[in-house]
Amino acid sequence: MTMSSSKKDERKVSQFAYAGLDRVIHERARLSVLTSLAAHPKGLRFNDLKQLCALTDGNLSRHMQVLQTAGFVMVSKSFEHNRPQTFCRLTAEGHRRYVEYLGVLEQVVRDATIKPRATRRAVRTLASD
């Protein structure tokens, strides 16, 4: 077996590993937050985001901190009608990583509906080595 066909088989063999499902994004509440922000490119008020994701103040704060540390979201404070407002939006990096993540989700949906004969062949070949 040549190096290149071996590498190709390895790719096929771990076809369902989905290393691209970054845990920072994949966690349900954070996926919810990022999808809300992706759908609202101009950003969202903290309170609107909380309602869209059905999260409590404490939960949303905690997940926003994880996402800020990762550099995926930014938070700004301002006044609106004399009341302080916290405004949340995706960063360029957050948008890029979220789009990459979505690509993997789409792959999961595609993989679930096919019967990859080539994969099974590759597994058998490696298993019999």
Place this chain on the structure above:
Amino acid sequence: MTMSSSKKDERKVSQFAYAGLDRVIHERARLSVLTSLAAHPKGLRFNDLKQLCALTDGNLSRHMQVLQTAGFVMVSKSFEHNRPQTFCRLTAEGHRRYVEYLGVLEQVVRDATIKPRATRRAVRTLASD
């Protein structure tokens, strides 16, 4: 505001909550296992499944136990060429719940690419109540 329009707004307001992302299925390794099994309706040998998901023996065992407890997978033992084989497959319930889960994933992908004006209106209406 009538009761029915209030309920409708509530649905819109928590549009990004994704309660259907069952944590038993959503965890990355288990999503990997379930997708492999969904793509192989006749089931997979434990060792092939391990390779397809790039998991260790211990990890796959642990996640299979969680999935068995939930009733989503079944495991059977048999002999093949005089060697014991562990065979894994989805149950009917596991298949049903996985398909439901996929529907939510597809919704995430759709939501990420739209700008739901109706949702923003609903949020503003509730926020100003």
